[in-house]
Amino acid sequence: MNARETLANGLANLARRLRPGGVGVRRVESEEFWALRDVSLELAEGDVVGILGRNGAGKSTLLKLISRIMEPTTGEIRIRGRVGSLLEVGTGFHPDLTGRENIFLNGAILGMSRAEIRRKFDQIVAFSEIERFLDTPVKRYSSGMYVRLAFSVAAHLEPEILIIDEVLAVGDAAFQKKSLDRMSEVAAEGRTVLFVSHNLGLIRALCKRGILLEAGTVRFDGTAEDAVRTYLEGLEGSAAGELAPNVQRHGRGLVQLRRVEAGAPVDSGGGLESGRPARFVFETSPALPGLSCVFDIFDSLGQHVTYFDSANTSLDDGVDDTGESRFVCELDELLLLPGRYRVDVALNCDGELQEHVEGAAVIDVHDGTSGRRRIVAAPGYGSAFMHHRWVCPRGVGPNTPKP
Amino acid sequence: MAVASERNDPRRELVIRPGHHDSEYLPDLWRYRELFYFLAWRDILVRYKQTVIGAAWAIVKPLLTIGVLSYIFGKLAGMPADGVPYPILVAAAMLPWQFFASSVSDSSNSLLAGSELVAKVYFPRLILPGSSMVVNLIDFAVSCVILVGLFVVYRFVPSPAIVAVPLFLLLAAVTAAGLGLWFAALIVRYRDIRHLVPFLLQLGLFASPVGFSSDVVPADWQLLYALNPMVGVIDGFRWSILGGAHELHAPAVAVSVVVAVALLVSGLAYFRRVERTFADVI
Numbered sequence: 001m002n003a004r005e006t007l008a009n010g011l012a013n014l015a016r017r018l019r020p021g022g023v024g025v026r027r028v029e030s031e032e033f034w035a036l037r038d039v040s041l042e043l044a045e046g047d048v049v050g051i052l053g054r055n056g057a058g059k060s061t062l063l064k065l066i067s068r069i070m071e072p073t074t075g076e077i078r079i080r081g082r083v084g085s086l087l088e089v090g091t092g093f094h095p096d097l098t099g100r101e102n103i104f105l106n107g108a109i110l111g112m113s114r115a116e117i118r119r120k121f122d123q124i125v126a127f128s129e130i131e132r133f134l135d136t137p138v139k140r141y142s143s144g145m146y147v148r149l150a151f152s153v154a155a156h157l158e159p160e161i162l163i164i165d166e167v168l169a170v171g172d173a174a175f176q177k178k179s180l181d182r183m184s185e186v187a188a189e190g191r192t193v194l195f196v197s198h199n200l201g202l203i204r205a206l207c208k209r210g211i212l213l214e215a216g217t218v219r220f221d222g223t224a225e226d227a228v229r230t231y232l233e234g235l236e237g238s239a240a241g242e243l244a245p246n247v248q249r250h251g252r253g254l255v256q257l258r259r260v261e262a263g264a265p266v267d268s269g270g271g272l273e274s275g276r277p278a279r280f281v282f283e284t285s286p287a288l289p290g291l292s293c294v295f296d297i298f299d300s301l302g303q304h305v306t307y308f309d310s311a312n313t314s315l316d317d318g319v320d321d322t323g324e325s326r327f328v329c330e331l332d333e334l335l336l337l338p339g340r341y342r343v344d345v346a347l348n349c350d351g352e353l354q355e356h357v358e359g360a361a362v363i364d365v366h367d368g369t370s371g372r373r374r375i376v377a378a379p380g381y382g383s384a385f386m387h388h389r390w391v392c393p394r395g396v397g398p399n400t401p402k403p
Numbered sequence: 404m405a406v407a408s409e410r411n412d413p414r415r416e417l418v419i420r421p422g423h424h425d426s427e428y429l430p431d432l433w434r435y436r437e438l439f440y441f442l443a444w445r446d447i448l449v450r451y452k453q454t455v456i457g458a459a460w461a462i463v464k465p466l467l468t469i470g471v472l473s474y475i476f477g478k479l480a481g482m483p484a485d486g487v488p489y490p491i492l493v494a495a496a497m498l499p500w501q502f503f504a505s506s507v508s509d510s511s512n513s514l515l516a517g518s519e520l521v522a523k524v525y526f527p528r529l530i531l532p533g534s535s536m537v538v539n540l541i542d543f544a545v546s547c548v549i550l551v552g553l554f555v556v557y558r559f560v561p562s563p564a565i566v567a568v569p570l571f572l573l574l575a576a577v578t579a580a581g582l583g584l585w586f587a588a589l590i591v592r593y594r595d596i597r598h599l600v601p602f603l604l605q606l607g608l609f610a611s612p613v614g615f616s617s618d619v620v621p622a623d624w625q626l627l628y629a630l631n632p633m634v635g636v637i638d639g640f641r642w643s644i645l646g647g648a649h650e651l652h653a654p655a656v657a658v659s660v661v662v663a664v665a666l667l668v669s670g671l672a673y674f675r676r677v678e679r680t681f682a683d684v685i
Contacts, residue, residue: 078417096449097445109438
């Protein structure tokens with residue numbers, strides 16, 4: 001909105017009111033949107049709470065309210081203790097300043113006093129592993145160094161109440177592990193921690209209590225384990241087939257997803273087996289030029305396993321001349337370990353997102369075979385199967401006769 | 404183990420309700436004083452890092468302006484100077500004006516420039532326009548060095564009233580703060596006002612006695628003219644430094660003071676009123 005529009009609207013309204021016989025005032029159409037409604041929560045000292053929910057459920061708004069960045073429209077928030085918020089790492093980092101200077105700046109922005117920053121300075125530098133580059137401007141840092149430094153400052157924040165919004169997945173695997181350990185330490189120190197993430201495995205690992213938000217209200221408040229389960233059950237409401245009406249979808253909407261089928265090619269709807277052929281069919285509303293289909297597979301913990309993108313073409317791809325609007329993805333071997341997986345689907349038109357459906361389908365992959373090897377379920381041992389051969393020492397095989 | 408911070412007694416309860424919660428604001432401003440210092444420090448560092456001539460820029464800029472103005476108005480237009488070397492006459496006005504103009508400019512943009520902070524971190528938002536004025540204060544101090552240099556070059560001895568300079572500087576700061584707060588708050592919601600500010604400052608420059616002396620303003624217009632608070636500031640500067648023929652029109656200064664204070668008070672009120680919408684709108 002700019003001043004000119006506001007003035008123009010105001011004058012137009014005024015003119016309408018003054019004109020003889022003119023009735024009514026044209027109001028700009030606006031819809032009331034409640035990001036959160038009727039949310040009542042109580043958190044005790046030392047609670048480590050995970051906040052889950054789909055995109056748009058109101059998680060970030062809740063955190064911003066508690067961090068005092070936004071003011072509630074109605075209702076009341078009572079806080080006892082200092083609140084430290086991590087809604088993003090590297091807030092306030094200035095590219096022209098050196099790492100050392102940014103540590104102080106960022107620390108101050110997060111709420112640490114100068115004395116506190118000085119006291120923790122060496123720890124922060126050691127944690128971030130950028131000692132050598134402490135006095136170079138951060139614009140010269142690699143993105144990995146940048147986030148490591150940013151997270152390192154944040155990780156040494158010691159407020160009574162700590163609020164973290166999905167910032168943990170930064171850096172390489174080694175640093176992520178270090179960050180997780182640090183967060184576990186913080187959580188174990190008796191601080192109150194509010195943790196928002198889509199990484200359900202992380203929430204299970206770090207939190208004791210879980211609150212599930214759905215469309216602005218509290219759907220569930222209990223142990224983290226139960227909250228994760230409730231969340232997943234909600235996602236898996238739709239069987240393969242017509243998309244359930246309450247499935248979350250967003251995008252421009254010029255093309256829409258109508259139906260998803262996943263099964264073995266011979267008899268569609270038949271079960272999927274590890275190592276066996278698989279076929280995914282996505283039926284859409286009439287296709288437009290430039291339309292492509294992407295589908296993502298997630299495991300039961302919400303971890304991303306892999307994705308398939310029709311825009312990444314190959315000479316092996318075929319064309320459907322039947323005139324129907326659908327995308328078919330055929331796999332000669334489904335290299336997923338047995339288990340339950342969730343499929344998200346996105347439709348893009350020349351790169352512009354038309355539709356994104358979370359949980360468009362849930363698939364159960366059963367035990368199967370690959371070549372002459374059986375693939376059996378081993379819950380918790382990952383999602384991918386790879387072709388392999390073992391060469392073992394003579395005499396250890398299960399079929400060798402015992403002496 | 405958490406060190407009991409001086410920020411918050413953990414046992415004290417904070418209540419957030421819709422509407423003003425003024426009672427916490429002043430204590431919060433005090434609690435966040437170090438952030439104020441850090442933001443000002445950041446502005447200063449950024450201003451002078453990676454510049455070819457570094458801190459000398461604070462001297463070169465006013466020097467050039469004084470040089471150009473002196474030449475134009477002194478040699479070309481031949482404006483009256485009452486025995487005072489023209490460069491000093493111009494400098495006495497230029498220095499407070501530069502401080503004022505860049506303070507208004509910086510504080511107007513401070514919220515927008517700090518939008519990342521406004522959207523993600525809590526702190527009393529007054530700190531942003533406030534801290535952005537500090538670096539300009541430093542610039543002013545540095546450019547005072549030029550003035551002293553000019554005194555030496557022209558063998559000019561300033562009048563004893565020079566001790567009043569800080570008071571007029573304060574008047575300039577109050578005016579700049581008032582305007583800065585108004586613009587900063589308006590710009591968050593109406594982005595196009597940001598383009599209006601340089602234009603208004605330019606107009607202000609012509610309406611202020613920088614390139615001319617207040618004596619040339621006809622008597623009937625004096626009071627209207629004095630509504631511009633910078634008139635009081637610049638006349639005050641000229642009077643304190645140059646003394647002599649530059650009398651101080653007390654009524655004009657009084658009007659300037661009243662306008663400046665009104666600007667600041669109204670600016671503060673408007674800013675505080677819309678502050679709670681910043682994070683949503685920015």
